[in-house]
Amino acid sequence: MDQFIEQIVTGLSIGSILLLVALGLSIIYGSMGIINLAHGEFVMLGAYAAWVFHTYLGLGLLASLVPIFLVVAAFGWVIERYVLSLLNNRPLDTILATWGVGIMLQQAVRLMVGSELRYVQLPPALSDSMSVFGIPVSSYRVFLFVVSIALFGATWLLMNRTTVGMKLRAIIQDRSVAASFGINAKRVYALTFAYGAGLAGLAGALVSPLKSVSPDMGTGYVVDAFMVVVLGGVQSLAGTVASAFILGELSGGIAFLQNDTVAKAIVLLAIVVLIRFRPEGLFTARVRA
Amino acid sequence: MSISRRTLLRNTAALGAFAGAGLPHIWIKNADLAYAAGGEIKVGVLFSLTGTTAIIEESLNKATLLAIEEINAAGGIKGSKIVPIVEDPASDPATFSEKARKLVVGDKCVSVFGSYTSASRKAVLPVFERQNNLYWYPTLYEGRECSKNVIYTGAVPNQQQDEFVPWLVKKFGKKFYLIGSNYIYPKEENNYCKKLLEKLGGEVVAEEYVPLGHSEFSSVINKIRSTQPNVIFSTVVGDSVVALHRQYKAAGLDPEKMPMASLTTSENEVAAMGGEAAAGHFTSAPYFMVHKSPENEKFVEAYKKRWGADKVTHFVSEACYFQTYLFKQAVEKLATSDLTPPSIRDAVKGQSMIAPQGKVEIEPENLHTWLWPKIAQAKSNGQFEILVEAKEWLKPVPYAAYPGQSCTEKGLVEKS
Structure with missing residues (x-):
């Protein structure tokens, strides 16, 4: 029984990390429909920003979260404004462009700070483990869980309870009609993309003390993020949350029973099969077309 | 850019000179x-x-x-x-x-x-x-x-393990948890390790391989908790080493009771994971920076x-x-x-x-x-402390795990 609970808690923790990484993509891909292959590099930039703030400015991870969000969001804004907005409505070109941007970011980081692994310190206050349902769990993982839920809440509020969110939803439904009502679609798109990028940056910073920081760390995360968003169903924030935790429990569980190699293969296979029969994903927002 | 007659002439002349300088080369016997x-x-x-x-x-x-x-x-x-x-x-x-x-x-x-x-x-x-x-x-x-x-x-397996595995068994116990990245190197090292353990009466509680670049070790850590090995024998490579050590530390496991013994963790990886995550674990290698x-x-x-x-x-x-x-x-x-x-x-x-x-x-x-095998323990300052130095250097035996096969000057020889 203990082992079972232990494994459930582990799955929740893996799920919360998946959610963190996928949340930004859920906005950019799920809502705006931009297939952003540079998502993993935004995650990587966030991790490097954490390293820079820590190494050169002496800021702890927690203190630098807000500046990291702003820095990566600014990056996202620039890329939307000067690359993607010029390619509006051309999905194939956008895929290629974001892929190219991703490669350039990787190489730029490599040229500027070198390709060795970097070290981001675990916040000392969270470096111990605590007891959850009688099971020892790393405090930092509990913290990540709370943060991911909080970020989801903030994003949900932003999309559903603010003017920017309302404008975005209007644009998604029909861009030209929204524009004729005086909504500046360009500006809203740029801001939303920046927000999504900022979330990805936060995710990178937050996972960096548990994992490792290197120029090509993004490659793995972009795959995870797309799996979560596609499984959850595009345009569905709640679906992203559900699918993140489903995937977390599933891969954690299989890894426990078998091993991580098998888990990776089975999870991917399951998603492929599911998409075959439910192309819209598990959860779809009902939108009147 | 327009090409004036003068630049054209100059370039052609330069090209000619270049070709001329290159020409005799092919006449020298065996120049290549x-x-x-x-x-x-x-x-x-x-x-x-x-x-x-x-x-x-x-x-x-x-x-x-x-x-x-x-x-x-x-x-x-x-x-x-x-x-x-x-x-x-x-x-x-x-x-x-x-x-x-x-x-x-x-x-x-x-x-x-x-x-x-x-x-x-x-x-x-x-x-x-x-x-x-x-x-x-x-x-x-x-x-x-x-x-x-x-x-x-x-080093080849015998040079890293011949001293290391018996030392670990003596110091910590006979139950080994083998974990490695999923490719040939960890599998061959583990083959050799299992051979040594068999001789020493040791026991392998699990043998597990994670994908290259894997960075989520929570389920592995749960398995380690439930099997309670004496030693975690690690041949995980690259950035996975960093993730494994950090998550081990964050999960509150204790290197004094259940240390990781690695053939791949060097000063390079320790610098990336931070001394606090590396401290207390062991590596066997012929060289350490200290x-x-x-x-x-x-x-x-x-x-x-x-x-x-x-x-x-x-x-x-x-x-x-x-x-x-x-x-x-x-x-x-x-x-x-x-x-x-x-x-x-x-x-x-x-x-x-x-x-x-x-x-x-x-x-x-x-x-x-x-080479000179050494066993060292990582310290929180990011360096190792060498605990055991081989008294004699060790001969390389690339086929140590395969009795009957040996590498000689004539190539691979198999004794039936």
């Missing part, structure tokens, strides 16, 4: 075999500067270049300068093979120093065997290879001076460094006209020198290297 022409000895340096394994290979490139610069600054080899031709194979085995061919066939390098992963070594092997050139491989690896065109200066010897002091100082005070040296970069000096010694033995890859190979047999780790020697039989 002159490996030491014009006071220059060309060697290839083939470490990934981009891609996944650039993380570690960058330091191998640096250590090799440092040794070459030192040799050149001290007058080169009998007056000839070593000219390194650096290529970046981008962590991709196919590119490794392509660049190796370029260095050997195109640039006519007399030797190539390169590779970190076994996959990349296997990829370039056909190039060196077909062209009868010479490859210098500095990495610890799984053994089970017997090429006449590779000089192996890293090893006390005048040669090592000199090496560490020169490395830091050349590449930055925050840089670390480790057991693979040390091998890069000394193998370049062994190359120099072998070339010194030969007349300039005799300088070919096979003659260097024959000259390096039995060559020895005092490396930073101690005296090393190329075993004539199998072209592997006699």
Whole structure:
């Protein structure tokens, strides 16, 4: 029984990390429909920003979260404004462009700070483990869980309870009609993309003390993020949350029973099969077309 | 840009002069075999500067270049300068093979120093065997290879485990949890480890492989908790090493009761995971940065001076460094006209020198290297503390896990 609970808690923790990484993509891909292959590099930039703030400015991870969000969001804004907005409505070109941007970011980081692994310190206050349902769990993982839920809440509020969110939803439904009502679609798109990028940056910073920081760390995360968003169903924030935790429990569980190699293969296979029969994903927002 | 008559004339003249200078070259007999022409000895340096394994290979490139610069600054080899031709194979085995061919066939390098992963070594092997050139491989690896065109200066399983595994059993207990990355190196090391454990009456509670680049170890840690091994024997490589150590620490496991014993965790990985996550765990290797010897002091100082005070040296970069000096010694033995890859190979047999780790020697039989095994424990300051130093150097036995097979001068011999 203990082992079972232990494994459930582990799955929740893996799920919360998946959610963190996928949340930004859920906005950019799920809502705006931009297939952003540079998502993993935004995650990587966030991790490097954490390293820079820590190494050169002496800021702890927690203190630098807000500046990291702003820095990566600014990056996202620039890329939307000067690359993607010029390619509006051309999905194939956008895929290629974001892929190219991703490669350039990787190489730029490599040229500027070198390709060795970097070290981001675990916040000392969270470096111990605590007891959850009688099971020892790393405090930092509990913290990540709370943060991911909080970020989801903030994003949900932003999309559903603010003017920017309302404008975005209007644009998604029909861009030209929204524009004729005086909504500046360009500006809203740029801001939303920046927000999504900022979330990805936060995710990178937050996972960096548990994992490792290197120029090509993004490659793995972009795959995870797309799996979560596609499984959850595009345009569905709640679906992203559900699918993140489903995937977390599933891969954690299989890894426990078998091993991580098998888990990776089975999870991917399951998603492929599911998409075959439910192309819209598990959860779809009902939108009147 | 318009081409004026004058520039056209000048360029044509330059081209003519260039062609003229090049022309006599083809009339010299065997010009393409002159490996030491014009006071220059060309060697290839083939470490990934981009891609996944650039993380570690960058330091191998640096250590090799440092040794070459030192040799050149001290007058080169009998007056000839070593000219390194650096290529970046981008962590991709196919590119490794392509660049190796370029260095050997195109640039006519007399030797190539390169590779970190076994996959990349296997990829370039056909190039060196077909062209009868010479490859210098500095990495610890799984053994089970017997090429006449590779000089192996890293440790093979018997050199890392013969002392280590019995020591671990004696100190911590007989229950081992084997974890590695999912490819050939960890599997072969574990094969050997299981053999040793069998002799010692040990027990393997789990043998598990994670995908390369894996970074989520919570389920592995749950399994470790439920099987309660005495030792976690790790051959996880690359950035996974960092994730595993950090998550082990964050989960509140105690290295004093259940330490990780690694064949792959060096100063390089420790710097990335932070001393607090590394502290208390063990590594077996022939070299550690803290090893006390005048040669090592000199090496560490020169490395830091050349590449930055925050840089670390480790057991693979040390091998890069000394193998370049062994190359120099072998070339010194030969007349300039005799300088070919096979003659260097024959000259390096039995060559020895005092490396930073101690005296090393190329075993004539199998072209592997006699090394000095050491066992060390990581400290929170990011360095290791050497606990056990072998009293004698250890012979390389690349087929240690395969009784009946051995690598000899005639190649692989099987006794039935």
